[in-house]
Amino acid sequence: MSIFSIGLSGLRAAQTGLYATSGNISNVNTPGYNRELVQLGENRSYGVLVNGVERQFNQFVATRLNAASGSLASLETYHSQVRQIDNLLSDERSGLAPVMQEFFNALGQMNSSPADPAARAGVLGTASTLVSQFKSFDNYLEDIERSVNAEMKFEVDSINSLTGQISQLNKEILLARSGAGDAPNSLLNQRDKLVHDLSQRIDVRVHEQKSGSYTISLNNGSPLVSGDTSYQLDARADNNDPTRTAIFYNDVSGNQVQLKESTFNRGSLSGLMEFRSKSLDTMRNQLGQMVRVFADSFNQQHQAGVDLNQDPGQAMFGTGEPVAYSHSRNTGTGVAGVQITDANALLATDYDIKLTDTGYEVRRVDNGKLVDATFDGATGTLAFNGVEVAMTGTVDQGDSFRVRPLVNQTQSFELLLTEGAQLAAAQSNASGDNRNGLAMLDLQNQLLVEGKGTFNQAYGTMVSTLGNQINVVQANLAAQQGLTEQLTALQQSESGVNLDEEAANLIRYQQYYQANAKVIETGSTILDTILQLR
Incomplete structure (x- = not known):
């Protein structure tokens, strides 16, 4: 171990600190940047050891x-x-x-x-x-x-x-x-x-x-x-x-x-x-x-x-028709035909109909609640909440249908009278x-x-x-x-980067660098003196 190696290790540590500090200062406004700190450790062989530059990141807080x-x-x-x-x-x-x-x-x-x-x-x-x-x-x-x-x-x-x-x-x-x-x-x-x-x-x-x-x-x-x-x-x-x-x-x-x-x-x-x-x-x-x-x-x-x-009065207004869609992965050929039977009983929601092992299940889309529905096996018709759904074709167990009685009503709203x-x-x-x-x-x-x-x-x-x-x-x-x-x-x-703290670190590492340079200078002076004695 020599005074030169000790001084050089200090210079390297000071230089690493200056690099890290200057990096922190330059990235003070960089989104996502985490402040970096130099991790130093003792090295008994030749002074100080730079263990690395660690970013200050807390995974739990993040x-x-x-x-x-x-x-x-x-x-x-x-x-x-x-x-x-x-x-x-x-x-x-x-x-x-x-x-x-x-x-x-x-x-x-x-x-x-x-x-x-x-x-x-x-x-x-x-x-x-x-x-x-x-x-x-x-x-x-x-x-x-x-x-x-x-x-x-x-x-x-x-x-x-x-x-x-x-x-x-x-x-x-x-x-x-x-x-x-x-x-x-x-x-x-x-x-x-x-x-x-x-x-x-x-x-x-x-x-x-x-x-x-x-x-x-x-x-x-x-x-x-x-x-x-x-x-x-x-x-x-x-x-x-x-x-x-x-x-x-x-x-x-x-x-x-x-x-x-x-x-x-x-x-x-x-x-x-x-x-x-x-x-x-x-x-x-x-x-x-x-x-x-x-x-x-x-x-x-x-x-x-x-x-x-x-003449007897005719219909005054026209509206749209309810719609139903078959799930794209249905295995059967079933089709749902929808008509409104009682407008006063309509609820402001869509419905999902699914054929289970116990029969047809009707569920509201807005809140997921089951709906009481009556199924007429002779006509293949489901009735609930002012809506009647006629199932035609072959409906396999697990097949489902989305029924939207109201979504198109306003689109086709029209006045049928002209005079x-x-x-x-x-x-x-x-x-x-x-x-x-x-x-x-x-x-x-x-x-x-x-x-x-x-x-x-x-x-x-x-x-x-x-x-x-x-x-x-x-x-x-x-x-x-x-x-x-x-x-x-x-x-x-x-x-985050604190500019006041980094400015203080900049001065500290600068002094640290100068002090280690002085160590090397002192070692050189001592060595010259020894050589002159000979």
Whole structure:
């Protein structure tokens, strides 16, 4: 051991400290960067030993922060989507309550003078406006649904890109460790940043293997990343309903498995799916329910009257037809035909029908609850909640069908009358008879929607349901923002760069370097002195 080797080891240690400190300072604003510290150890042979440069990374805190960030991203996505509908409902120009009230007001004016052509024209005009407003509202909701489907595909593409990059970094990290043996901090930082970004899009579980490689899986255990292999997700048509987008997982055998929406509890993808199922589907079904009840009630009452031409009243409004889809993996040839038998008994939901070993099972899509259904074996018909489903063809055990009685009702909503004289305001041929007009006017006060609400009350339910959802998500969003900020602060306290602290370290390592240079200089002076003695 010599004074020169001791001094040189100190110089190398000081130089490594200066490099690490300068790296910390230059990366103070780099996303995902973790502060680095030099780990020194005693070497009895020749001074100090540099054991490595260690990044200040706490896996436990990172996992909690990733989970919190994923929940926050889900709530933010849900909130931004649901606000679109809220803005529409709160707009007086696009609201449905005013146009319904104008229609009933026009009916009241016609009843005051049932033979007046102007009053009758006013009823047709307000009825046409009402139909247009309902259709415009539904078209807006349909546009939102298309946008959600497109955003889901974008999120899946982003997730696949991130998992591909993480698997590549797993490979590079293993290669780096097998070569130099040192921890490749830059690669580790990049990988953890990608994991954080991934957690903001989808709910994942991260496990670090002994080799240092990450295994990342969905919360149902399906792997997304395993070593240097990544498994892709796909966004395509739902097996239950081809008009909707669902998420599929490509397993190790190359099979595509449709994932349940419950698989996605966090992340922006979860927020999109939760908004679609809890808010958008509910709103469209409530709107379709109101339209069908409104149209059937007015048609029934209008057809009980007589128009100005002394002809029986005809249907006043037309609506869309219910639809049913066979599951894409059904083994039988069965087809479900749907018709509405009692509009007043309709519920604002879709249904799943499945043939089990004990018979047909009908389940609500919105809450998953079983529905009491009556099956007529002679006609192959299921009846429940104002809906009748006729099963034709061969239905095998396990086959299922998605029934959507209301989703298309508003799209085809139309006014069938073209002339004011066609309004059947009378119940007889007597001049001035307005009894049927009064009966139609009274429909606004009857509990027709599910047998427990008027049209205005049904619309109020739509508004209040959405309002409650917004209040809940806003409260949860505020709480989650606070939690995420706390965890971010905790993570930064351990891994973030403090410029004041790094400036002090810079001075400390500079002095350390100068002192070790002095040691070498002193050793050289001593050696020269010894040589001169000879």
